[in-house]
Amino acid sequence: MDLSRYVRQIPIIGEEGQEKLMKAKVLVVGAGGLGSPVIAYLAAAGIGKLGIVDGDTVEEHNLQRQIIHAGNVGMNKAESAKKFVERLNPEVEVVAYPFDIDPSNVLEIVKEYDVVVSCPDTFKARLVLNDACRILGKPMVHAAILGFEGEATTIVDTPCYRCLYTTFPKVDKTAIAVVGVTAGFFGCIQASEAIKLILGMDVLKGRMLRCDLRTMEFFEIEISTNPDCPVCSGKLRNIYPENYEGECEIVKLDG
Ligand SMILES: [Zn+2]
Incomplete structure (x- = not known):
């Protein structure tokens, strides 16, 4: 196995760690502001298989933060991200899912992967992923951003995203203002958490990290x-x- 591409990180993670990354399968849901740095750094690190889910099309106003889609206005974001990964690191196997995650497809897709990185732009998608990951026992790395602010946590077993909130507002994604660097910063935290999960290192479990990049105040909430x-x-x-549906409250349970 040729590890020369990874010679600068092997002193930190070891050849054994590199092999773990090269065998790992990571699903990135959303190839937008958060997903762009997640996909770029996971591909660069040598993740074996990357699944990328996104039903949106690249638009010019996305490029302020969705930097992997340069030159691909008009293309589906999952397909555009796949092209980026193939240029950056041809050793990575990429599967593009050019549609949105939803209740009808989530279990079938998530079950193929070891780690899920949640980067969608709707609460509905975040929740369907949270629930599917808990049902299937897969770790999920969460982040959300607004303006200069954001939050990140890693959900391994419990507590989960629904432990925090029970109802969720209906938000029009086009109305959300975000500074590009906020997406880059929190996306890198997510990529870092995914890598640490694969390497068996400690992650932000039970801890919600919140940061305001305007004031550089960082704090944690215990979940x-x-x-x-x-x-x-x-x-x-x-x-x-x-x-x-609606505020995504759980209305139907088993039994
Ligand atoms: Zn929970």
């Missing part, structure tokens, strides 16, 4: 398991479309 969480209590064991 604990909510005993009423329908996912962590094991009451939800399947994906039902009813749970991802």
